[in-house]
Amino acid sequence: MPEGAVRAQESLGVTAGADWPTRGSVLAFDFGLKRIGVAVGDLDVHLAHPLTTVPGEPKAKRFERIDALAREWAPVLLVVGLPSSEGDGEHPMAHSCRRFGAELGARTGLPVVFVDETLTSAAAGAALAEAGLRGRRQKPLLDPVAAQQILETFFASL
Numbered sequence: 001m002p003e004g005a006v007r008a009q010e011s012l013g014v015t016a017g018a019d020w021p022t023r024g025s026v027l028a029f030d031f032g033l034k035r036i037g038v039a040v041g042d043l044d045v046h047l048a049h050p051l052t053t054v055p056g057e058p059k060a061k062r063f064e065r066i067d068a069l070a071r072e073w074a075p076v077l078l079v080v081g082l083p084s085s086e087g088d089g090e091h092p093m094a095h096s097c098r099r100f101g102a103e104l105g106a107r108t109g110l111p112v113v114f115v116d117e118t119l120t121s122a123a124a125g126a127a128l129a130e131a132g133l134r135g136r137r138q139k140p141l142l143d144p145v146a147a148q149q150i151l152e153t154f155f156a157s158l
Helices: 003-011 059-073 094-108 120-130 139-157
Strands: 025-030 035-042 047-055 077-082 112-116
Touching (some): 025 139, 059 094, 112 139
């Protein structure tokens, strides 16, 4: 595992089971049952950009869209936000996020890294408000910007 990965696991909640590539594009996902925000970034320059929102259901359609994004962007790595719980025990969505990440990895054959997504939706809302978007105007952009925040957290850990 790269040195940055160990630091990331300890300080930023990044988890990985093996080494990951150091060059190429990355897709990041803010998983939700209703919507999945997607962002894209590059390992060479550590820049992340919001990409799109994928409807959460039905599952077959969701993965058709994700498969198309994977073909288009040819990522070498996938990053999935993992919610943490402030109290004892696991956040109720954590199991679903892990299952989603496992299916992503199985479908694409790519490594999947889980990143603590604590407060990414709030940070995304603040970033959009700073850009002049508030209320209903934020809604279509909130999930991809949250995915961007997740990917930026990952990049900051490297």
